[in-house]
Amino acid sequence: MNGNQQSAKMWAGRFREPLNATFEQWQRSFPFDVRLLAQEVAASKAHAKAIAAAGILTEAELATMVGGLDEVLALSGTDWHATVASAPEAEDIHHFVEMQLTKAIGTLALKLHTGRSRNEQIATDMRLFVRDAIDVTAKGLRAWALALVELAEQAGDAVMPSYTHLQRAEPVLVAHWLLAYVAMIERDIARLADSRRRMNFCPLGSGAVAGATLALDRAIAARELGFDGPTPNSMDATSDRDFMLEFTQCLATMGVHISRFAEELTIYSTAEFGFLDLPEAFSTGSSAMPQKKNPDFTELLRGKSARLVGAATTLAVLMKGLPLAYNKDLQEGQEPVFDAADTAAGTLSILPAFTRSLKFNFVRMKTAATTGYLNAMAAATYLSNNGVPFRKAHEIVGNAVRLGLESGRELDALSLAELQGLSEAFGEDFYAAITLEATLDCHDVIGGTARVRVRTALAEARGRLAESAVTS
Numbered sequence: 001m002n003g004n005q006q007s008a009k010m011w012a013g014r015f016r017e018p019l020n021a022t023f024e025q026w027q028r029s030f031p032f033d034v035r036l037l038a039q040e041v042a043a044s045k046a047h048a049k050a051i052a053a054a055g056i057l058t059e060a061e062l063a064t065m066v067g068g069l070d071e072v073l074a075l076s077g078t079d080w081h082a083t084v085a086s087a088p089e090a091e092d093i094h095h096f097v098e099m100q101l102t103k104a105i106g107t108l109a110l111k112l113h114t115g116r117s118r119n120e121q122i123a124t125d126m127r128l129f130v131r132d133a134i135d136v137t138a139k140g141l142r143a144w145a146l147a148l149v150e151l152a153e154q155a156g157d158a159v160m161p162s163y164t165h166l167q168r169a170e171p172v173l174v175a176h177w178l179l180a181y182v183a184m185i186e187r188d189i190a191r192l193a194d195s196r197r198r199m200n201f202c203p204l205g206s207g208a209v210a211g212a213t214l215a216l217d218r219a220i221a222a223r224e225l226g227f228d229g230p231t232p233n234s235m236d237a238t239s240d241r242d243f244m245l246e247f248t249q250c251l252a253t254m255g256v257h258i259s260r261f262a263e264e265l266t267i268y269s270t271a272e273f274g275f276l277d278l279p280e281a282f283s284t285g286s287s288a289m290p291q292k293k294n295p296d297f298t299e300l301l302r303g304k305s306a307r308l309v310g311a312a313t314t315l316a317v318l319m320k321g322l323p324l325a326y327n328k329d330l331q332e333g334q335e336p337v338f339d340a341a342d343t344a345a346g347t348l349s350i351l352p353a354f355t356r357s358l359k360f361n362f363v364r365m366k367t368a369a370t371t372g373y374l375n376a377m378a379a380a381t382y383l384s385n386n387g388v389p390f391r392k393a394h395e396i397v398g399n400a401v402r403l404g405l406e407s408g409r410e411l412d413a414l415s416l417a418e419l420q421g422l423s424e425a426f427g428e429d430f431y432a433a434i435t436l437e438a439t440l441d442c443h444d445v446i447g448g449t450a451r452v453r454v455r456t457a458l459a460e461a462r463g464r465l466a467e468s469a470v471t472s
């Protein structure tokens with residue numbers, strides 16, 4: 001028995017033997033849950049108010065308790081490593097705060113745990129953490145979307161090929177391509193906002209599993225912490241980590257989008273494409289090959305997204321098969337959430353500046369968009385507008401492309417006589433229907449790449465992004 005060591009713990013009463021020393025260190029979460037200090041203090045203050053309202057603390061005791069908690073936060077500073085090193089005996093953030101509070105205000109501190117459990121505390125702290133992280137991520141995403149919109153505005157009527165199967169398909173405006181990513185980002189923001197609404201309920205008052213043993217007014221703590229209300233079921237609230245799963249899933253999806261963007265830029269910056277010159281400020285050289293400029297930033301973006309997907313996978317695997325309610329496995333869910341939040345914040349802190357610094361080679365892009373029969377679909381549309389059934393029109397233009405391929409000419413270099421040899425539906429006005437402009441503008445539908453549509457889409461995207469900056 002080790003009376004002193006055991007009595008310092010939050011649960012030592014029924015134990016006679018000391019913990020195995022290695023196990024004791026191994027099971028501690030303080031080295032990583034230290035970063036929940038601000039959340040733990042805020043939740044503890046809210047709980048103190050709730051138990052004061054229930055008659056456990058006098059007004060004066062409540063004031064001392066709240067003052068003490070503020071002191072714990074202020075004294076601990078922001079150097080997490082130093083804080084962890086200063087309290088080798090702290091098992092977790094809950095234990096640490098209780099110990100520090102006891103130092104600050106004496107045994108009154110021990111009343112704070114009346115009517116609560118660490119199970120509801122960690123669930124609350126993590127909700128507070130995730131809620132903040134959602135807001136930070138959404139802000140970063142908005143900044144990136146605005147940078148893309150700016151870049152798209154600067155691109156004006158510049159064109160590039162679009163690809164399907166990574167084969168040239170039809171010409172599109174560069175702005176249209178960039179707006180595709182804005183659409184993804186807007187969904188990412190909406191997903192985060194949606195999960196935020198779902199998770200913004202307060203577990204405090206759920207107790208260890210069956211609900212607090214005190215007639216707590218749970219609305220008090222919920223209100224104090226900016227939640228929309230208390231959670232509805234204590235067993236769920238103490239073991240639910242859907243909000244962490246959803247958050248990491250949102251980030252994983254965001255990571256997939258970032259990775260696709262990174263991949264495209266990586267390909268487009270190769271000599272083979274030559275669509276853009278990578279900004280030197282975001283590239284590195286090779287120690288061996290003097291001529292190299294490597295796309296480290298976009299490659300790392302792809303790599304970082306793997307961590308985001310990994311976090312979501314860890315959470316999903318962690319939760320599946322867990323019996324209700326709290327299980328210590330849940331402690332393992334924290335680090336992936338912290339890592340995903342940090343990875344997302346780091347990535348989004350650079351993406352807007354990188355995006356703004358992109359310089360496209362519009363000449364190369366235009367050449368690629370105007371060679372290789374990218375106007376074939378517009379040509380078929382011309383025929384179908386002249387009454388030829390589209391299936392037939394497709395075949396006729398296919399024959400025209402074949403003719404061009406055999407003689408090394410684009411469609412507009414075929415003579416009218418040659419074309420009319422394929423179909424009588426070709427007229428002199430055919431050439432005007434397959435210019436670059438006409439090829440773009442025939443996609444005159446909502447979401448299409450017609451110049452007027454893209455201009456509208458750009459203005460609308462800008463409007464939505466400005467609006468969401470105000471409302472969140």
Ligand code: ARG
Nearest residue numbers: 029092118119122328330331
């Ligand atoms: N450090 C623990 C965690 O993160 C806090 C909750 C501990 N609860 C318990 N019954 N051991 O999950």
